[in-house]
Amino acid sequence: MGQYHSYEDQELVQFMQNGDERVLAEIYNRYWDKMLAVAFNRLGNQEEAEECVQDVLYKFWKLRTDFSLTKVDLSNYLARAIRNQSFNILDRRYRERIKSENYAPVKDINLLSPERQLMIRELQEQIDNSINALPPQCQIIFKLSRQEGLSNKEIAEKLNLSENTVKSHIKKANRDIQGDIELLTTLISFYIFFKN
Known part of the structure; x- marks a missing residue:
C-alpha cells in the first residue's frame, strides 16, 4: 500500500477515511499544480493562491471521515472547493479594502x-x-x-x-x-x- 500513485481517486478517498496521512501527500502531489493554477487565475496573487490551496487541503483532510466521491470526481471537487475558497478570499480582501478606504476622522459638524x-x-x-x-x-x-x-x-x-x-x-x-x-x-x- 506504499505506492499510492498507482491508485485511483476513489481508492485514495477510501484510504484517507481511515486516517492514512500518506494519502493526503499523494493527493497534494497529484493535484497541487492544478489547484494552484485555478486559485492564481482567480486571485492574481501567488501567496494568496498558495494559502487558498493549503486551506482547501486542510479542510478536505478535516472532512475525510464524512467525505465520499459519488457523482463528481476528485479533481472537479477540488477545483470547485478552490473556486469557493477564492470567492471567500476575494470577499475578505474587498471588505478589508472598503474598511480602510472608509476610515475617516469624524467631522466637526x-x-x-x-x-x-x-x-x-x-x-x-x-x-x-x-x-x-x-x-x-x-x-x-x-x-x-x-x-x-x-x-x-x-x-x-x-x-x-x-x-x-x-x-x-x-x-x-x-x-x-x-x-x-x-x-x-x-x-x-x-x-x-x-x-x-
Missing part, C-alpha cells in the same frame, strides 16, 4: 438630526444584511458592480465567468435586495415627508 441619522443607519444596516444574505458568488459580483463600478465584462474577466452569469447574479441580487428594503424605505419616506 453633522447636519443630520439624530432621528435621520438613525433612519439612515437602519436603512444601511438593512441593505448590508440583504447583501450579506446573498450567496457568496452573488455577493462578490454585486459588490464589484455596484460598489466598485466594474462593468459586467470586467467582472466576468476578473472572476473567470461568462457575462451572462454575471448578469443573472446582478439581477438576482437586485431583486432580493429590493424586496428586503422596500418596506423600510417606504416607512422612512413617509416619516420624512410628514415630519417636514
Whole structure:
C-alpha cells in the first residue's frame, strides 16, 4: 500500500477515511499544480493562491471521515472547493479594502438630526444584511458592480465567468435586495415627508 500513485481517486478517498496521512501527500502531489493554477487565475496573487490551496487541503483532510466521491470526481471537487475558497478570499480582501478606504476622522459638524441619522443607519444596516444574505458568488459580483463600478465584462474577466452569469447574479441580487428594503424605505419616506 506504499505506492499510492498507482491508485485511483476513489481508492485514495477510501484510504484517507481511515486516517492514512500518506494519502493526503499523494493527493497534494497529484493535484497541487492544478489547484494552484485555478486559485492564481482567480486571485492574481501567488501567496494568496498558495494559502487558498493549503486551506482547501486542510479542510478536505478535516472532512475525510464524512467525505465520499459519488457523482463528481476528485479533481472537479477540488477545483470547485478552490473556486469557493477564492470567492471567500476575494470577499475578505474587498471588505478589508472598503474598511480602510472608509476610515475617516469624524467631522466637526453633522447636519443630520439624530432621528435621520438613525433612519439612515437602519436603512444601511438593512441593505448590508440583504447583501450579506446573498450567496457568496452573488455577493462578490454585486459588490464589484455596484460598489466598485466594474462593468459586467470586467467582472466576468476578473472572476473567470461568462457575462451572462454575471448578469443573472446582478439581477438576482437586485431583486432580493429590493424586496428586503422596500418596506423600510417606504416607512422612512413617509416619516420624512410628514415630519417636514
